[in-house]
Amino acid sequence: MVRHNNQLPDNLPQLQNLIKRDPESYRDEFDQQYRHFLGTLEIFKLNPIDENKNFDDLVTFISQVAQCYPDVCLKFPQLLVDVLKDLSTTLNPAMRSTIVKALINLRNKNLIPALDLLELFFQLLRCPDKSLRTFLQNHIINDIKNMNAKHKDMKLNSTLQNFMYSMLKEANPKAAKMSVDIMIELFKKNIWNDAKTVNVIASVGCFSSITKVMVASLKFFLGHDEEDQKNSDSESDNEVDLKGAMLVNRVNKKTKKRQKQLDMVKKQAVKAMKKKNKAEHFNFSGIHLIHNPQGMVEDLFKQLQGSNERFEVKMMHLDVISRLIGIHELFLFSFYPYITRFLQPHQRLVTRILQFAAQASHELVPGDIVEPVLKVIANNFITERNSSDVMAIGLNATREICARCPLAMGEDLLRDLTMYKTYKDKSVMMAARSLIMLYREQLPALLHKRDRGRTTVAQAERKIKEYGAVLPSENVPGAEILLKQAKEVDVDENESSSDSEEDGNWVDVSHSDGEDNGEDVEEDDEEGSDDDDDEEGDESDEDDEEDDSEDEEEEQTDKTEKKISKKEAKILSAQEAAQELALTRIFTDEDFKKIDMANVKKAVTNSRKRPLEAEKSEFVKLDKIEMIYKKRKHDKESRLETVMKGRTDRSQFGFKDNRKNEHSSKTNREKSKNKNYQMMRQKARGKVKKSFKDKQVALRKHLLQQKKMR
Structure with missing residues (x-):
């Protein structure tokens, strides 16, 4: 292999490239550069404030090829760590950033333990260098995330959490704030989403003497759920009306723009359907994990x-x-x-x-x-x-x-x-x-x-709950609806197998007292609705009207109370039969669907349009308190409505004159608007303002003319 020894000592990028291709051939050149690094390091420690370009290049070079000569570079990571520990606050910012990036490069090549490097970086958060702190925060989060990608390293996580616990108590406000931000971000990424992290933030962060740390910790217990509520509200607001969009496209004129809009709506509808079919992912907020x-x-x-x-x-x-x-x-x-x-x-x-x-x-x-x-x-x-x-x-x-x-x-x-x-x-x-x-x-x-x-059936079944009382349900609520079905099944089985009995047949509840009562309850709710509508109306839909005599009102209330007592008696007997059915039968999914439908019907009267609101949530929505029903006169929707009403008789573009017949000729006044100014100059001069005397004369003539007409 051809060697270019004359240029290699001064051209470190070229030497780096050659070493990665053939490490053994260039061991002597690397040893020379490594000895040069050790000498430059001693010189750099004497004056760490100034930037040393030669030392910067050597650190970057050795960190890139250290994996090729692990025996020579065994102490190289520790030398850089000692420089940062001893001179972290006095180092030149550019040199400090170079050494940090070199250590990260060595960490990616597994030449330095992750725990030692993370502890060093946590200590570097005290440095008065905002760009470095942001860089370190992102690296710490990504490094911990990568270490827990395949499986969670509980020992490493526990050690880092303990170190973070001590960092939150740090007197340096910047280091403490960065530490709590890292813990919150790791919790949101489901990496440190355990109770230990939450309780460290709750016990130390929320009571910190540093205001920024305290505010960040309080927001941690508030912001996560507010984001979930906003996402759920935005998803409910942005429901896709695919049927309406297809109807509009079929009725209106076919254009490329409308077709493109329809395609977008179809894509949104497909995404919404996938979200509905996807299983729900429950992410409990930290407020539930406090000890x-x-x-x-x-x-x-x-x-x-x-x-x-x-x-x-x-x-x-x-x-x-x-x-x-x-x-x-x-x-x-x-x-x-x-x-x-x-x-x-x-x-x-x-x-x-x-x-x-x-x-x-x-x-x-x-x-x-x-x-x-x-x-x-x-x-x-x-x-x-x-x-x-x-x-x-x-x-x-x-x-x-x-x-x-x-x-x-x-x-x-x-x-x-x-x-x-x-x-x-x-x-x-x-x-x-x-x-x-x-x-x-x-x-x-x-x-x-x-x-x-x-009174609805659900209200009649409900018992008044006193303070601190617990009302356990004795049976499956709404199981009375299955009594009729159970009776039909029993009748069919008795007819088909009257001479033989087998284990596992349905229990015959046709002779129970509660069965007919359960049917009567349903019939009473269905048939008695018209009579109830004549006697009394729902107070939520019509204004209150007082009766003429108090005696008639008392008689009506007594009648309704008797009806309610009869209903309650029937309901109790039906519940007893339903309890017996629940003890002797295994309900299927279809049975539970019927029970749910029956419970919905119980909560709704025949005159009420919609059921009441669902169960209360953990958090009170601000919209429920600020709910104002009246329509604002000057809101955006009303103003847009008036604007669109004014555009109904207008053409899409251009000016429309007031002629009833579009094909008739224009008046001279309309024609004058399109004529040359030289032709209309004489008439334009006549529009000069009148003097005060001319106005008096004209007014006098007008009054005399009006007097003659009378």
């Missing part, structure tokens, strides 16, 4: 009371505290009097504070603790001295609190709030009626008789 939520919420509230941070930081504290109380069903009674201080209509971000009050309510909180919050909202928001929007927001917040803690509402306060169901403003009226609908399902006894509405 001691009660101690954390108490410490956070104590920190909030004694802090002098910005208002936005206090709002983060309130949000985390309310979420912890609601999700883990904790007790922090001093939180509710504290939050009532901010419940004023003029308070900044008052709807968020109302949201926190609703999130901190749950069934295990005594009603006496939450009731003062409802009274403050009623006194400050739900009064006619406020605007209709403020009243509606107050009623919506009351509904969200009562949905999570129904026992907090008193009978007198509830009846006062239900009086707004006939309010002149639609937003207030709808908010009050939603509160009525809630208590029709939860505690109908607190409502006035005329507000309770028609």
Whole structure:
């Protein structure tokens, strides 16, 4: 092989290329460059502030070919590590960056242990070099991700987490902030998504004396779920209407643009279908993995009371505290009097504070603790001295609190709030009626008789739940619908095999008392709907009308109560039969589908258009509190609607004159617009403004003419 010894000492890239092709042939040249590196290193340590281009090139060269001579370069990584440990803060930024990149190159070739390098990089986060810190953060995240790609190295992860725990307690704010950012990013990438990482952030990060670290830790317990909600909201908003797009394309004129739009809609529809068919991926947020939520919420509230941070930081504290109380069903009674201080209509971000009050309510909180919050909202928001929007927001917040803690509402306060169901403003009226609908399902006894509405089968089956009580279900809810099917199966089997009995036949429940009752319940719901529509209407769909005499009203209520008691008796007997059926039969998937459909029918009356809202979620959506029903006059949609109405009689382009017959000739006035100015110059001069005397003369003539006409 031809050797170019005359140029190699000065041309390191060429030597690097030749060494990678044939290492043994160029060992002497490499030994020469390595000895040159050792001598340059001693010179560089004497003055590390200045940039040394020769040393920079040698470090890059040796890191590229070190795998070819592992025996010679055995101590090379440790020499670079010692330089960074001893001179990390005094090194020239360019030289420090070169050494870091050389160590990363050696790490990729497995010439230096990953743990030693990561610990060194964590220490380098203290350096006052923002670009280097960002580079190190990305490398640490990617390196840990690659190490856990095939299988999680629990020993390495545990060691790094312990080191990160000590870094969070670091006095250097930049290093602590970068450490918590790395932990949060690794949690979001499902690499360190264990309880240890969450509890390190909760116990150290949320109570750090460094504001940036504390804010980043609080956002960790808030941002992940908000992103999931936004993604779910955006997916629900961006539903694809493929059928409508195909109809528009079939009716309208065929153009390339419309065909292209139709193809885009088809692609979106296919993507949406794939997303629906894909199995759901549940990613629990870190707030569920906290070991001691009660101690954390108490410490956070104590920190909030004694802090002098910005208002936005206090709002983060309130949000985390309310979420912890609601999700883990904790007790922090001093939180509710504290939050009532901010419940004023003029308070900044008052709807968020109302949201926190609703999130901190749950069934295990005594009603006496939450009731003062409802009274403050009623006194400050739900009064006619406020605007209709403020009243509606107050009623919506009351509904969200009562949905999570129904026992907090008193009978007198509830009846006062239900009086707004006939309010002149639609937003207030709808908010009050939603509160009525809630208590029709939860505690109908607190409502006035005329507000309770028609009792559904689900309401009749529901038992009033007292504070702290647990109501386990004795059977499968809705299994009564299978009684009729079981009877038909038994009849067929008895006819086909009357003389022989086999093990495993269906149990004959045709002689049970509850079977006919179960059928009667369904028939009563189906046939009795017309009579109920004549006697009383659903209060959520029509205005309240008082009867002329109280005696007639009492008679009607007595009749309805008797009907309800009969229904309850039939339901109880049907449930007994359903319980017997559930104990002797294995339900199939089709049976459960029928049961689900029956439960939906139970929750809906014959006059109600749609079922009630689903079960409450973990977090209160801000839209439910800020829900204003009335239509704005000057919003974008209304303005666009008026613009489009004005374009109905216009052609697509150009000016349209006011002639009724398009083929008729134009007037002289219209023709003059297209004539040459020289032809119309004489008439243009006549448009000169009149003097004051000429105006008086013209006005006098006009008045005299009007007088003669009379």
